[in-house]
Every structure is written in structure tokens, then in C-alpha cells.
Amino acid sequence: MIGAIEILIILIIFGIIYGKDAIDRTYRKRPDESLTESLAVDLKDFYAKDPRRLFYIILWVMGVLAVLVMGIYQLVTRPDIRRMIGIE
Numbered sequence: 001m002i003g004a005i006e007i008l009i010i011l012i013i014f015g016i017i018y019g020k021d022a023i024d025r026t027y028r029k030r031p032d033e034s035l036t037e038s039l040a041v042d043l044k045d046f047y048a049k050d051p052r053r054l055f056y057i058i059l060w061v062m063g064v065l066a067v068l069v070m071g072i073y074q075l076v077t078r079p080d081i082r083r084m085i086g087i088e
Helices: 004-026 035-049 051-077 079-085
Strands: none
Touching (some): 051 079
């Protein structure tokens, strides 16, 4: 039977392989521009192609931030959760 760690390793390997291909195809940064300028150009392109796509990206980022903030809040305010995961 395949365990969770083996599945995770397989997913990481596929993520590295296919993620690198996706980055190679979409990475358009020029050497004379900064990361912020490149990000601004990418966001402008996303909005020009499909305004709803940019809206979904913003919702995804806000969702990730909300989950992280709630997780940190739970870790700070509840000592039983810290004991369960072995921090305390």
C-alpha cells in the first residue's frame, strides 16, 4: 500500500517538473526590470485577457491569507492545539 509520504514525494516531483515548464513558458522578465515591474506587467496582462481571472487571483490570495491568519490565531490562543502538534 502506498503511504502518504510516497504520494507527497510523487506530487512534489511532478510539481517540480511541470511547474518548471509552466514557468519557462510564462516567464517574461527582462534583465533591466525589477520584480515589481514584472509583476505589474503580468497583472496588467491578466486583466487585459480576462478581468474575471484577475478577480479570482485576488480572491485566492485573500483566501490564503485568511487561512494563514486564522491558523496563527488558533496557535496563539489555544494551548491544546500547540500541545497536539508538539510545539509546547
